[in-house]
Each structure stands twice: as C-alpha cells, then as structure tokens.
Amino acid sequence: MIRSDAPILLEICDLHACVEHKAILKGVNLTIRAGEIHAVMGRNGSGKSTLSKVLAGHPAYQVTAGTVRYRGENLLDLPPEQRARIGLFLGFQYPIEIPGVSNLEFLRVATNARRLEMGDEELDTFAFEDVVRDKLAVVQMDPAFLERSVNEGFSGGEKKRNEILQMALLDPLVAILDETDSGLDIDALRIVAGGVNHLATAENATLLITHYQRLLDVITPDYVHVMAAGRILRTGGKELALELEERGYDWVDQELAVLEAAAQGRTPVEVG
Template identity: 85%
Template sequence: MIRPDAPLLLEIRDLHARVEDQPILKGVNLTLRAGEIHAVMGRNGSGKSTLSKVLAGHPAYTVTAGSVTYRGADLLELDPEQRARIGLFLGFQYPVEIPGVSNLEFLRVATNARRAERGEEELDTFAFEDLVRERLKVVQMDPAFLERSVNEGFSGGEKKRNEILQMALLEPLVAILDETDSGLDIDALRIVAEGVSQLAGPDNATLLITHYQRLLDLITPDYVHVMAAGRILRTGGKELALELERTGYDWVDQELANLEATSEREPVEVA
C-alpha cells in the first residue's frame, strides 16, 4: 500500500560496503515508508544478501560510505541486538543452528528484549507460552518445535517457518526477508507467504529479497527493485518482476555495460 504521506521508516543513501577487501555494495539507494512492500530481485552475487546483512549489522561487513537512517536515527551506529530491539528484523536465508539452546527460551528472551525496548512488561514463562502458542498459528507450526534446540535438525521449511514465527513475536517495523522462499516446497511456501502477508500492515514495511517470481505471486509488492553489481539498477511496480520472469536477466548486462561507460549511478526510473 503506497501512501506518499506515510512515515519514513528506512532510508538508504549511497550505501557502499565490503567484505574483507571485496567491495560488494557500490551505492545503494532505497526508501521504505510505512505500509509498503518492496521486493529486491537480482542474480546470485548481485549484492542482495549483502544488503540485508549490512542492514542487520553483520560484523563481517564494513560500510565504507553512505548512510542508513531508521526512523530518523543513524542505524549503522547500532549493535545488531539494538537494531532488532528497535524493530528491524532480518529473516535469514540460512537460519543458524544453535545446539543446546532451547527454541522456546530463545524466543522468550528475544521477545522480552524487544518488549523492554518498547517499555512493555516482560512476559513470564506462562504468559509467554500463551503468546507463542497463539503466534504459532501464523505459521501453522507444531508446538513440538518449541522444545527443540534452535533450528537444530529442522528441515529447510521448518527453519523458515521458525523465522516467520520470530517475526510474529518481535513485531518489527521493518522486516527484511532474505530468500525466504529458497528451499521451500509449494505448501511451505504458501504458509510462509501467508504468514508474511498477515504480518504486513499499514504501520510496518517489508523488504523481500528473492530471485524468483513465485513468492511475488503470493505476496504482491508495491515496488520491485532490480539489483546488479552492488546497486539498484531499476525500480518499478509489480509488473517489473513479471517482465523479469519473461525476459530473464540478460538485459541487465547490457544496462550495466552502459552504466560503466557513463559512470551513471542513479537508478533508472521506469513505469
């Protein structure tokens, strides 16, 4: 839902970042307002996942230039946990297994950290169990998964559902979902997509990172961005994704070559 007067949530300006000595992001610009759903598409290696990790504060990535403003504050100044507490959420492409740490406890500690930030009372074990059981419905997850270690031995689909469960508990303002559709069969994909749609509302924004159309068949984006070589090459509406599906990414190479020639850095607006 596009409302030009909706509050600004996330503003990325000319963002450059590298991992080790390898520059990956080379000037990303992106603005998210409340109520919007954005999709970032692109080939492997275009910098999509790096963008999500930089936003979440992964220590392996170094920002070399540019800024990220989250609700008026400098996001890049904050530790990863602080970003999460103020409402930024990253759904991992590969959720990490943490043997020994109970999923239920992990969810409770995380939820309470977010609640404390919002000035809400921490939930005790019983109150939290009630909450988590209710939110489980969003992803149609078996409560048995709460008793297991975080993501340990979960199938690909179970891991992704666990990610969306966390999102449902943390109630983020900006949710970045990195390849949430990868490795999911059709039923799991539908459940995850329904969960995401259910959680998207007028007060929050969602950034879907994907390279397939199939997720976008289930969640309709307001904007589609095409990323290549560390920048956003093109921005359009949902029809851009359909066009990509039809024509593939070959035109991107052509456009990149033109860009190199003119040193043009601003995204090309279409439609």
C-alpha cells in the same frame, strides 16, 4: 494503496560496503515507508544478501560510504542487538541450528528484549507460552517444535516457519527477509508467505530479497527493485518481476555496459 505521506521507516542513501576489502555495495539508494512491501531481485553476486547483512549489522561487512537512517536515527551507529531491539528484523536465507538452546526459551528472551525496548513488561515462562501458542497458528507450526533446540533437526520449511514465528513475536517495524522462499516446496511457500502477509500492516514495512517471481504471486509488492553490480539498477511494480521471469537478466548486462561507458566518458555506441 501506496501513501506518499506515510512516515519513512528506512532511508538508504548512496550506501557503499565491502567484505574482506572487496567492494560489494556501490551506491544503493532506497526509501521504505510504513505500509510498503519492497522486493529486491537480481542474480547471485548482485549484492542483495550483502545489503541485508549490512542493514542488520553483520561485523564482517564494512560500510565505506553513505548513510542508513531508521526512523530518522543513524542506524549504522547502532550495534546489531540494538537494531533488533528497536524493530529491525532479519530473516535468514539459511537459519542456523543452535543445539542445546531451547526454542521456547530463545523466543522468550528475544521477545522480552523487544518488549522492554517498547516499554512493555517482560513475560514469564507461563505467560509467554500463552502468547507463543497463539502465534503458532500464523505459521501452522506444531507446538512440539517449541520444546526442541533452535532449528535442530528442522526441515528447510520448518526453519523458515520458525523465522516467521520469531517475526510474529518480535513485531518489527522493518522486516528484511533474505530469500525466505529458498528451498521451500509449494505448501511451505504458501504457509510462510501467508504468515508474511498476515503480519504486514499500515505501520510496518517488509523488504523481500528473492530470486524468483513465484514468491510475488503470493506476496504482492508495492515496488520491485532489480539489483546488479552493487546498486539498484531499475525500480518498478510487480510487472517488473513478470518481465524478469519472461526475459531473464540479459538486459542487465547491456544496461551496466551503458553505465560503465558513461562513467568512462564513452558513448553507448562504443560499448562492446
């Protein structure tokens, strides 16, 4: 049940952003409250992944207009590492490998940085091993992966499970998952999605970026947003994802043409 009185965790207002002087986001508006799951869908190039990177603070992306507030605080003023410490998590579409860096130690350092921000004590290696082994069950992950380098030699599904393991340990307030279903087989999708569902609470929120309705068969969103040409074109419930599955994105071109016509002072009948 959606609570309109739940606190706002993330508020995006008229957000514009570019990369290498090319405008990508062109006025994104989105409000995310505690307890909500939002799904953003759209074609390649619509701006979905750019939105996730801008929120996380990727240095290649420049915000040219608009605001983003996280729990009332100006998120855009904060460096990426501080955004992570205060509870913003980004799960990558293509998690990178970090040879020579122990997965266990990487997870411990990240977890301790988050714990310090929340006013908790740091965990030493032995205490952390107890904590992380409990979290492994969430993603059905073999403890042997803790002893390997970060993501090195992991399959696509193993990398995504490792991302959700990070999410379980960091306990973010807003988790942004950029195409976390990409490249997963049916079993891996079930495990990863099950982990996301397990970690969703009334106090946190999740923003799913996906191409496919199949993920939403396992994770039920409160809102589905269709993104096109750097903005959110339409918002609905899960039925909107089912409509996309049935109709595809041809209607998007028609709506964009109507918007462009209106911006140029033409009537829709003149489009085309």
